[in-house]
Each structure stands twice: as structure tokens, then as C-alpha cells.
Amino acid sequence: MTHEELKNTLTAILPSSSFDETGEFLTVIVPSEDLLPFMTELRSNTGLDFDYLFCLTCIDWKDHLMMVYHLMSKTHKHALVIKAKLTNREDPQIETVCHIWRTAEFHEREVFDLFGVKFINHPDLRRIFLDDDWDGFPLRKDYVDENMIEI
């Protein structure tokens, strides 16, 4: 599908989504509470068929966290970026997508470990790289550690 066709299809699925076309991929920004039904539709809709989640990460924009999902369809060869804004920095929560794409299980554990985002219904949400008793979330911009040096 071209960008225009994708936009029309996605708007029909979720009218509250907004688009950003400045980057290489078409980016759609969805409200975080609508993420799971939206993602389920992306995977199950045969016209879209996004079967390959090739990147899942998070960005700390200081006043909010932004979840970023890079999706691709192996059959239709189109790609899409989905973003969901998490405004509550103290207790960011979002539905897991690991029942749709199994690769998300590890990637979400990584985001939980380094950003502290809690994934609702994740089967095994533990720290993946750092020790279980680690304080704080290192990839957040406000993270401080006694061993950090100013350069």
C-alpha cells in the first residue's frame, strides 16, 4: 500500500489517530489506551498484514515517554511506525503486544528495564540486563548514578 492508502485505511480503523510524514516511514500516533485493539487490527487485517515487528523501543522526551513500534509486512512489503505517548512518568503503563508478535516479549522487557514502562498482561515482566535490585531506569534523561562523570 502507498502512504495515502495506508492513511485512509488507518483513519477508518481509528479516527483519533494522527499522522506524521516527515521521516522515512509513515508514522501514526495513537492514544496509548487504544494501542492494543489498533495493533491487533494491524496484524489480523489481511490488507495490512503487519506480521513483522522489527524494532520496539521508547524515547524519553523529558515531559513524557514515547513508545515506538516499527512494523513491516512481509507479504505487502510496506512499513509503518506506531507511536504512543505516555504522559505519566511516575507510573507509565501500556498494554503488551507480545501476544501478537512474540519478539515483543524480550523487547518489552528491555524497555521495562531501561525506561521503567510497565507492560500490562506481559507474561514475564522482569529486568533483562540489569540486576533485579537496580535503582532507577538508566536510559531516562533524568537518571543519575553515583558513578556517572560529567564530561
Added chain:
Amino acid sequence: MRSLIAEDYVTPEGEFVINMGPQHPSTHGVLHLKLWLNGETVNKVEPHLGYIHRSIEKMSENLSYRNFIFATSRMDYLAAHINNEACALTVEKGLGIEAPPRAKYVRTIISELTRLSSHQLWWGCTGLDLGAVTPFFYAFREREAIMEIMEETCGARLTQNYMVPGGLMVDIHPNFQKRVKEVLTLIKKNFNEYDEILTGNVIFENRTKEVGYLSKEDAISYGVTGPTARASGVSCDIRKWFPYSAYDQVQFNEILDTGGDCYARYMVRMHEMRESVSIIEQLIDNIPEGDYQTKTKAVLKLPKGEFYQRVETPRGELGVYIVSDGAASPYRIKYRSPGFSNLSALPVMAKGGKIGDLVAIMATIDLVIPDIDR
């Protein structure tokens, strides 16, 4: 200390819980697997990571666009050049520049040499893991010849740095073409030895055939890429799907297999080595004259935005995702490393097999732990 290390116990169902690693010869580094065993049958595997986590992503946020590249040689140390290339391409994408044709050709040749040397090390280690010691020496004979070219080109043998934003760090050595051709002759001559000693070996076939099956659906769902996915019939070669550098100038085949087992993964890599030789042969005599680097500013600043570049490393798809806020260092950088996703499919492949099969599976996924932990 992590409390989980001391947990050696028997579950109520009578399963033994055993720790494999972090210090274990067949995990190729500090990988810790927790196994739930029924006799010798593996009921469940749980990878525990992080023993070599250095948070290269966090470090890169404080480094300039020229410097962050050097840290990536320490991720997948068997494909340092390709990691560098991925970062250089992302920065070039952000700056809106392109490397000159000479640099593109040399990058492709060096990448394929890297792939060859990585696959050779993998071939030797696979033999070693499955009880054959001789392949290791055979593999290192050719790998050494490639390492000498690398040393002559960029000064380093392992943590190489040669590709920079805009092109190459320095021009190729005058001997480069001659020596690459010598190495290719050597490798082509010795491929038959590889097949004689390991490929057709009955013991090796029994250890790998119908072991560690991964279905096509699982491979896509788990985000498995590279030879591991191609052995399950998933077309995912980035060099074909999204050609970069000089891959659009050469003819080569994407090797696919439908076996999905350890033997299929083995055969895919064996054929890939021959394809790499063919790619280098097509390019080595046609390196264009001209600049090896595009002129760039002393301090690189990427415009506000997001840039994503993927390349095909020997282990699969490496994605570099840079988020820029217009400053001289990346605001956020994410490496989508192939090993991380490939490892996540290990529990599916190992379930129901024996411990010995697990070793064969790990060998044929071709794990590089610093690439997984970053």
C-alpha cells in the same frame, strides 16, 4: 549477587533445574541459560542476559556523531565493519549526503570479507561444539588470511574501525586488490575441505538433522533474521530487500532453505560463504577511481528527526535508529541487534530436545553475546 544463580532445585513435577553458563564453552561468551530438565530432555529454557551489558546506547548519547561509531565495533565483534557501516549510513542519511562510489565499492568488499571471516569462525566453532576439533584449525587458516588484509587496511584485527560518515577513514592499501584475490583463491580451493570434513560427516548429520526445528511463522513472529530465518524459508536478506552501498551493482542469490533445522541453518551459511566470494569477485576489479570520502563539516549535526537504517550482518538484520534533536550528539540511539531477537526464539527451538541438541542449536543460531547484551 543475583539470587537466581543459587537456585538449583527440583520442581514439584520432578524436573531438575540446571544452570548452563554463564561460564560454559558452548555458550560462546557469558550467556546464562536456566534449564528445566526431565532426565536429559529439555522442558523449558530461560535465557538470562546482561553479564556483558555496557549500555552502549546510553554512552552514545554523550558522544559526537563521529565518535559513537567506534563503540559499535564492540557490539558484534565478528562484524565490526558492518556495524560501523550501519552507523555511517544512518548519519549520512541524516546529513543528506552519500559516500562516493569508490567508498561504496570498498565498503561492500570489506563487508563481504567480514561476513566470510565471521562465517568461518562460526563453522569452526560449530564443529568444536559438536565434538570435531579439526574444523577449528581449518577455519582459522582462512580467517587469518582475511584478518591480515583487515590489519593492513585499517590497522586492527578485531575491533576494526574503517567506515566513517562520508566514506572511508583512509584509502585502501596499494596491495589490497592483489591480496584479496589471493585470499579468494585460497578460500575457493579449501571449500571442498570444509565439505569433506564436516558437511557429509555421518556423526555431524545425526547431530543436526531434524534438531532444533523453527517454523516459518515462529521465525517471523520472533523477529528472527539472517541465516537462521532463511533456513526456515523466510526471505529477509536486507541486501536484496533494501540494497545499500554497492549491493545493487552485483548479482547474487538469497540463500533460502525450508528445513528449519540445525542442518538447514548450517547449509545456508555454507552457501552464503560462496555467494560472498562471488560478490567480492564481481567488485574487486571494478573499484572506481576517485575520492574515498565526501567532504563533511568538522562537527556533524543532524537535523531534527528520526533516521533508521538496516544492514545485513552475518547474524541478521541490524537496525540503527537515531533520534536527533538537532544537537551534535544523538538524543536517543537504539540498536536493533540481530542476536537479541534470534536468541528469543531459542526456547521454542530447544523445547522437547536433549541437552546435546541445545548445544547444536546455540551453535547454529551463531550467538555473539556482546551483540545481544550491547
